[in-house]
Amino acid sequence: xxxxxxxxxxxxxxxxxxxxxxxxxxxxxxxxxxxxxxxxxxxxxxxxxxxxxxxxxxxxxxxxxxxxxxxxxxxxxxxxxxxxxxxxxxxxxxxxxxxxxxxxxxxxxxxxxxxxxxxxxxxxxxxxxxxxxxxxxxxxxxxxxxxxxxxxxxxxxxxxxxxxxxxxxxxxxxxxxxxxxxxxxxxxxxxxxxxxxxxxxxxxxxxxxxxxxxxxxxxxxxxxxxxxxxxxxxxxxxxxxxxxxxxxxxxxxxxxxxxxxxxxxxxxxxxxxxxxxxxxxxxxxxxxxxxxxxxxxxxxxxxxxxxxxxxxxxxxxxxxxxxxxxxxxxxxxxxxxxxxxxxxxxxxxxxxxxxxxxxxxxxxxxxxxxxxxxxxxxxxxxxxxxxxxxxxxxxxxxxxxxxxxxxxxxxxxxxxxxxxxxxxxxxxxxxxxxxxxxxxxxxxxxxxxxxxxxxxxxxxxxxxxxxxxxxxxxxxxxxxxxxxxxxxxxxxxxxxxxxxxxxxxxxxxxxxxxxxxxxxxxxxxxxxxxxxxxxxxxxxxxxxxxxxxxxxxxxxxxxxxxxxxxx
Amino acid sequence: xxxxxxxxxxxxxxxxxxxxxxxxxxxxxxxxxxxxxxxxxxxxxxxxxxxxxxxxxxxxxxxxxxxxxxxxxxxxxxxxxxxxxxxxxxx
Numbered sequence: 073x074x075x076x077x078x079x080x081x082x083x084x085x086x087x088x089x090x091x092x093x094x095x096x097x098x099x100x101x102x103x104x105x106x107x108x109x110x111x112x113x114x115x116x117x118x119x120x121x122x123x124x125x126x127x128x129x130x131x132x133x134x135x136x137x138x139x140x141x142x143x144x145x146x147x148x149x150x151x152x153x154x155x156x157x158x159x160x161x162x163x164x165x166x167x168x169x170x171x172x173x174x175x176x177x178x179x180x181x182x183x184x185x186x187x188x189x190x191x192x193x194x195x196x197x198x199x200x201x202x203x204x205x206x207x208x209x210x211x212x213x214x215x216x217x218x219x220x221x222x223x224x225x226x227x228x229x230x231x232x233x234x235x236x237x238x239x240x241x242x243x244x245x246x247x248x249x250x251x252x253x254x255x256x257x258x259x260x261x262x263x264x265x266x267x268x269x270x271x272x273x274x275x276x277x278x279x280x281x282x283x284x285x286x287x288x289x290x291x292x293x294x295x296x297x298x299x300x301x302x303x304x305x306x307x308x309x310x311x312x313x314x315x316x317x318x319x320x321x322x323x324x325x326x327x328x329x330x331x332x333x334x335x336x337x338x339x340x341x342x343x344x345x346x347x348x349x350x351x352x353x354x355x356x357x358x359x360x361x362x363x364x365x366x367x368x369x370x371x372x373x374x375x376x377x378x379x380x381x382x383x384x385x386x387x388x389x390x391x392x393x394x395x396x397x398x399x400x401x402x403x404x405x406x407x408x409x410x411x412x413x414x415x416x417x418x419x420x421x422x423x424x425x426x427x428x429x430x431x432x433x434x435x436x437x438x439x440x441x442x443x444x445x446x447x448x449x450x451x452x453x454x455x456x457x458x459x460x461x462x463x464x465x466x467x468x469x470x471x472x473x474x475x476x477x478x479x480x481x482x483x484x485x486x487x488x489x490x491x492x493x494x495x496x497x498x499x500x501x502x503x504x505x506x507x508x509x510x511x512x513x514x515x516x517x518x519x520x521x522x523x524x525x526x527x528x529x530x531x532x533x534x535x536x537x538x539x540x541x542x543x544x545x546x547x548x549x550x551x552x553x554x555x556x557x558x559x560x561x562x563x564x565x566x567x568x569x570x571x572x573x574x575x576x577x578x579x580x581x582x583x584x585x586x587x588x589x590x591x592x593x594x595x596x597x598x599x600x601x602x603x604x605x606x607x608x609x610x611x612x613x614x615x616x617x618x619x620x621x622x623x624x625x626x627x628x629x630x631x632x633x634x635x636x637x638x639x
Numbered sequence: 640x641x642x643x644x645x646x647x648x649x650x651x652x653x654x655x656x657x658x659x660x661x662x663x664x665x666x667x668x669x670x671x672x673x674x675x676x677x678x679x680x681x682x683x684x685x686x687x688x689x690x691x692x693x694x695x696x697x698x699x700x701x702x703x704x705x706x707x708x709x710x711x712x713x714x715x716x717x718x719x720x721x722x723x724x725x726x727x728x729x730x
Contacts, residue, residue, distance in 0.1 A: 144657075144658055144661070147661065148657075148661055148691070151661060151664065151665075151691045152691055152692065155690045155691050155692050155693075156687065156689075156690055157687065157690040157692040157693050158692055184692065187696065188695075188696070191696075191698065195656055195657075196695075196698075199695060377653050377656070377657055380652070
């Protein structure tokens, strides 16, 4: 009997295959006493040896695939396993209290983590997490449940997990992830963003599922569904859909590097959204003409300390190196209360998406802001660079941010530090007030980039992280399209260009309406670049304009989708 | 049994945390002597310099003064090496 699970569509495409259930839950600890205390200590030491070996493998893989900083985490974990202050009390407890190793590990890890958690600094809270993580790995080893490790996957699978962290996903061997499905999470979670950048279908927020390991499933990342135990017919239909998509991709890839213009000769710039140098490389290979959005926050998250200026310069330079000529737009740090920044205290917020985030945060934390701006300007000496501010809601914020930028430029010049020459400044249009004030904002900047994901959630009052209402967050809502039109008109009147960098930009269904609304640049996850270019080449600008007019007059997203599907 | 000691100020921006702490412990482990470190600025406990947990818990931040003591056959070399590490690589 097949069973259909519904979640939130996070990355388009279809996958068929066995489910690999990535587990982080543990079985109960053994009760009673081991027969032989010394043998129990020996068993504990063997577990330490096995976990140490496992950590050194993780360190190696991570160093090769992700980078030195991420790998350091595992090296640090391995050091704790040699630490007499950690290992000593565990052996002591087994010896004196005659308990099983699992019990002693659990006690000691909790106690040591607790001591760290009590210390005031966030850095120590992160160490508490390290110790708990390490205790968990020892327990898994002792309990014989194996490490919850995705690096040893040998069969291409649909990976089902409670949630996936960036370090989890980074370890998956190439080709082994057919699709991602998480029980929690939203279309803006790490899993979702990563899946889109890799072109892997994903469904998130599916809720609790049990006993699915090894079950065959069809994951539909466009519809946001997972079908368990499908019939043969359903599998055949899904495979046909996968093949159709692959053919489409192969065909589009043939012309990926050619520019994209409509049948009547109107060129649209097709660029990519990236978070790091690897993604920038994939973007260049996919035929992106530049980078419309560098998500600089990726360098700041999941680490114990803030990246210094030199480290940022190197990171940004690596991204620029893949686009020696094309435009590259650096969006300054876009985090808020939902993502912890090491060393930055943000009081808990009831609604972080309406809280201190984006430019609100960086204007308040000027040291971080200045360091980042210095690094962006230093990364490409002598070349043009685009700097973009996120979460702008009013003109005064842009003025304040520009002033900081101007000060940083003068500072670099005073020092005689080499820097980027032509600096274009832009803002993200993602808050409805910014869209409505686009005419005045256009006087302050050189370009706009419309972030349709956030613009949609703020315009429609829909929390995209809430699976109950997430389906209502449709960027093809006529209200969102009307705001896009208003922004483009205000910008073009003043000679500014406008990009779209939300998911809408990479959706080929939406391409005609965006072309019809005269958007100048579309920025998307790298795998979508060839597909969108192909779509643009099949369109006539005049027809698109008429279609856009009809879409703007539609009542709801459903009508817009009908109009687009028929076009 | 030789004994050596030194007092040194941490200039590193992040203090003896994260990678600097790991490097410090790694260096201490190269020596046979027993080595301790104490955070004088915080008037903290005497911690085992070969224990990452001990060093991290000493909560040594930028501009803190630390006291390093080594006892054993290579005590002087150990203290010299740790002071050099703090003053050069970790500066």
